Amino acid sequence: MISSKFDVTGKHCIVTGGAQGLSRGMAEGLLEAGCKVVLIDVQEEKLKQVVKEYQDKGYEAYGVAGNLADRQDINRIFTESMDILEGRLDVLIPAAGIQRRHLPEEFPMEEWDLVVDINLNHVFIMIQKALKVMLTQSTGGKIITIGSMVTWFGGTTVPAYTATKGAVSQLTKSLAVDCAGRNININCICPGYMDTEMCANMTQARKDECTVRIPAGRWGTPEDLKGPVLFLASSASDYLNGTAIPVDGGYLVK
Template sequence: MLFDLTGKTALVTGASGGLGQAMAMGLAEAGAKIVAVASSNCDATVAAVREAGGTIEQISANLSELDGLEGVFEKALSFYGSIDILVNNAGTIRRTPAADHAAQDWFDVIDLNLNAVFFLSQLAGRHMIARGSGKIINIASMLTFQGGINVPGYTASKHGVAGITKALANEWASKGIQVNAIAPGYMTTNNTAPIVADQARYQSITDRIPAGRWGQPEDMKGPVVFLASAASDYLNGHVLCVDGGWLAR
């Protein structure tokens, strides 16, 4: 029963595919009702959840437009009356050497990966504080701990996600809200397609992963259900690495 999410509602951003879709599926399989949000449609996620017998609605929104976040959250509330779980998964990346990194690329990444995470968490936090419970799960990265190459904005944003996670946990743990993060390792998604296409780099990364393989989106299901459930009620401000052992090597 510790992992049962029956009766809970989860708002999952960036849920049109990849990690977001897998996490939405995992939460739905554990019994949660889902509100899927993405800049494009979430039709594939909606179909998959419903086919599996789950309950889901979707919202199309550009979360980089910070003025619209309150409207997104209010619409999410209108579906089921509450938000018990927020998964801040939506993100973007711009690959350019630091010396050539355009200002707009920097702002685009920070707006979605960091600013939207804080302000959507703020909206959810107010709602959860009033109810005395809630789970906020932010999606960090291996670049929360490392510098990366040619991705200065992304690295800065993911370091910031860890900081926000800890700051909110400090303030809200006593109010019945757990704020934690998941740092995926190298996962096979659209974001990592350029790395996978570089066979030499792909192999060098694979050789460093103790598990001997890249992660798949489905590898995120268990961790997100754990952090969304009563099983993690005494876990606060933690960044959970789901990386096949990459950081331990």
């Protein structure tokens, strides 16, 4: 019998970027485990299709479409999400992220601003809103941020992405210090090289270079994040705070 420490049945959750990629994988893991999940994404039609697919399977999936780069729209998104969740929020995963590739001397500032708005600013804004809910709950809450291998490394042609993911890991530590004694756990998952839409624009040479370094011998998939997410969303991780957990097939240690 599985320990009740890992039971997340009935928890109310929000996952941003949930229409595709790793965000969808994490949302799916929570849904499969019996959570009620609001998926947020800017791709309205794709989001509707994904939510319908999960609802057809009997899962408590809901969608709220909106632009996470727009602070005013984030206010609406969060309010609508909390209405769906009946005012209770147990787990927040502000996972939406984008990547833009340019040499640093050619990086367009409008793209820099967009990456920062989505990868960093939306993360903090959603967390701030979530904390105002979670701190009023006797059960507290769990917040799971999403870093990257570029939390530690520099990457190549991704200065904005690297800067924001490094910032997210440091933000996680700072928030954990302020929240650990108040029944809130905040931890960061740092995916390795994952076979998702985000990496589709990498050159084959770069992909091959990364694959050689992965001791597991393969790139990760959204499925590989389900276990770590369920651990961090459950009471099994109650004494874990401010960590950055690589889920990378051993890439970081080679």
